[in-house]
Amino acid sequence: MQFTDDEREELNEKQIELWEEKAKSGLLKNDSLLTGGLNQLRLDIYSPVEGISQEAAMLSQIGIKTSSNYLDKGKLIFDGTKLREAIDKDPESIFQLFNPSGSTDETKGLTKRLRKTLQDTKNNIEQKAGNTGTLSTNDSFLIGRNLKDVDNQITRFEDRLIQIENRYWRQFTAMEKAIQRMNEQSMYLMQQFGGGM
Template identity: 50%
Template sequence: MKASQSFDSMISQVNSANVGVSMFYDSVTGKMTLNRTETGNFNGAEYTDPDNPGDSEIITKGSFIQDQLNFSNATETGGNDAHFTINGLSTTRSSNSFTISGVTFNLKQTFSAEDVTVNISNDSNTVFENIKGFVEKYNELIGGIQDRLQEDRYKDYRPLTDKQREEMSDKQQELWEEKSKSGLLRRDSTLSSALNDMRRDFYTPVNNGEIPSAMQQLASIGISTTANYLEGGKLEINESKLKKAIEENPEAVEKLFKNDGTGYGQQGILDRLTDTANKVMDTIKTKAGNTFQTENQYTMGRQLDDLKDRISSFEKRLVQVEDRYWRQFTAMEKAIQRANQQSMYLMQQFGGGM
């Protein structure tokens, strides 16, 4: 703390330092409180000050905090762990919020020794919101792919040369490149195939022997494609139908989305989509490569190498043609020079004989 620093500034600095304690000053009583931010009983040997024996949850040192803030005469109120018995096993937790066997408990108050029965049920609303969020993200993906597949191509906007860039402003270059890159994925076979595969992943029934026949497709639980075919297979939700399916048979709904299977028909929809996404990424990697591959390890790299070789061969041919033309031009100049010399000689001969 600096000499010019106020109490409020110091307290704010401590509270924002994330050091496991918080400070509070009561201007009415003139007292300051120092609290552990972590709950529970932390009185123990590992927290004992060797210079001041005795259990202490918070150890204060230094003349400023001890004398100026008067923590040397502070009264400590220790925290307590939560003590409880679950399924006949007595245990403790330092926090009132804890998780056992996948179930999160929040203890709100103490209670008498009689048994408390905890009924565990599925959180249908959370399941519904998760599925709804998944559908929204899927529709965003489909929309993005559709936009790329249908994007206009501006053939007149070719990549800029260095000379063209020098003559244009940054904004003009940005607008030009936006037009130049537009439509590069128009009707791309990889993206088109990915769309078709994802539609198949959704439409194909999930038949693993555990899901009732009436719930083996998304449409049976209220998820179907929109009526507008131009949207490319976006999904829409019949909320009441989906909520009913979740309430009546949540396990089947879960298996419909997430189920490991030995065959495609047994896989859950999310497992299928994962495989489809991996296949698309492998295709892109084979075609465009990644940062760990050399150019000869992927299709576009090999095409680029081939193009470089063709350019190099063309440049060599150009040099050869240029050399040939220079030789021909030089030979022609020499021939003209000889012809001029012969002409002058003849003119001199004819002139001398007259």
């Protein structure tokens, strides 16, 4: 978010820096649905596939592993030589590492696991934030219900402000009438005292 010149003048440098840092971090930073989905994807990749050759039951065994540098945030690195050797030695096991449609998560291949995790994460996000592809109302997802509650609060506050404004107008009108009566009495008294001199 950028500030106008007037808004920037009202903020000190530290406030501007903090606000811009917050804006850059984004609304989805540390979102529990996204971090949970990401953690499940990692677990899917690192867990061995049961029911296949133990020499090719995990990506790391065929030359695909994650970077040891934590700044890479789980970047996959592959050793082409080790991967070619594994494919030449047992291509069926490599195929089974990725493809089986097992009955449990442990026996499913990596593509099936990842597809399921991505679909589950997508469904959880749609439950929370809604889906533009379907005709869903605000009542059918969490953020929509929260928006509806905020709209209702705004309406109640606006109604309350109108009541307060009307009360002040009544008080102001009553005060104006009282001042007008005092002015009339003051004029009458001045005429009475001025007329007797």
